[in-house]
Amino acid sequence: MRVLRGGVVALAVVAALVPMPAALIERWYSNTLYPPMQRLLTSLTNLLPFAFFDILIVAASVAVVVIAAGAVGAVRRQRRAAPALAALGTLATAVATVYLLFLLMWGLNYRRVPIADRFEAAGDSLSRQAVLQLGLEAAARVNDLHDAAHADPMAGDEWRAAPLRNAFAETERLIGDPARITPGRLKTTLAGPYFRWASVDGMVNPLGLEVLVNPDLLPFERPFVAAHEWAHLAGHADESEANFIGWLTCVRGGAAAAYSGWMFLHWQISAEVGPDDRATLGKALSDGAREDVNAVVARLRRDQWPALQTAGWAVYDQYLKANRVDNGIRSYSAVITLLLRTRFAADWVPVRRAPFTRE
Ligand SMILES: [Zn+2]
Structure with missing residues (x-):
């Protein structure tokens, strides 16, 4: 023994x-x-x-x-x-x-092998101007989609919503994943208060391959979180890759999902640019979209417990490093690098490198 x-x-x-x-x-x-x-x-x-x-x-x-x-x-x-x-x-x-x-x-x-290796590279486009341009495109898309997304939200049933499920399967095909996976039901957990205090949107339970989410997510936040967590379920453990796949899914998942995805990208880019560009990106939002952004900010501020948040993200950082993700939680912002370094055909179809173009 x-x-x-x-x-x-x-x-x-x-x-x-x-x-x-x-x-x-x-x-x-x-x-x-x-x-x-x-x-x-x-x-x-x-x-x-x-x-x-x-x-x-x-x-x-x-x-x-x-x-x-x-x-x-x-x-x-x-x-x-x-x-x-x-x-x-x-x-x-x-x-x-x-x-x-x-x-x-x-x-x-x-x-596993980084997903970036599957795609052709877009030229040298990681300039401040390119990042701002993508953020402005996100603002324009968010403004266009706001009314349609709010008229027909997904009502908490993301894992059964055909447009999102089909968009996810289509995205897996586009990025060259050989097998389709089963999308997971979004569940709340006894750990919900921890998610709330630490500002965690969601996670995958690796010992049951199920999706756990923050109980306070706003309806328009949930489709992106669902698609992000499904990317983890599809075996893409890396955060920037899950964001990339989640976003690719949302942009082709109907108005509610597309709004969620472009909202995520606008938020992510706003968080990473300098104060001038951030102000430009904020001004580019319509009143309706800005109200939604403010609702997210209010949700985060209401229940946040900054000490726990810092401690929680420090633990997650250590966890990622223990799993050989060398840049830890900074890998989140790598989604913008991944988006700008990947060459896209029309309708945000990533162009795959030769060995991956065979079906
Ligand atoms: Zn994640």
């Missing part, structure tokens, strides 16, 4: 540290083993109206308390440290097992 436990912990350490060639991960894990597993697991967790994640968290908490209480009792009775060491061994084995499951069920996707 002790040998087995030691083996599990050693295997986890090896899996964490040993380099794995991205091409092998891409071919055998992300494109072969992962997609059928995703379709099965997400179909199953979609049946549950609540988050499977919550069951896992409650069960894990109870198990830790039971093991710790048992060890404390045994140490008192036997007046020796051995039971405490045994309990620590059990916990270490459990952590190692969960880590290995995490890697097998989703986490290896962090080690």
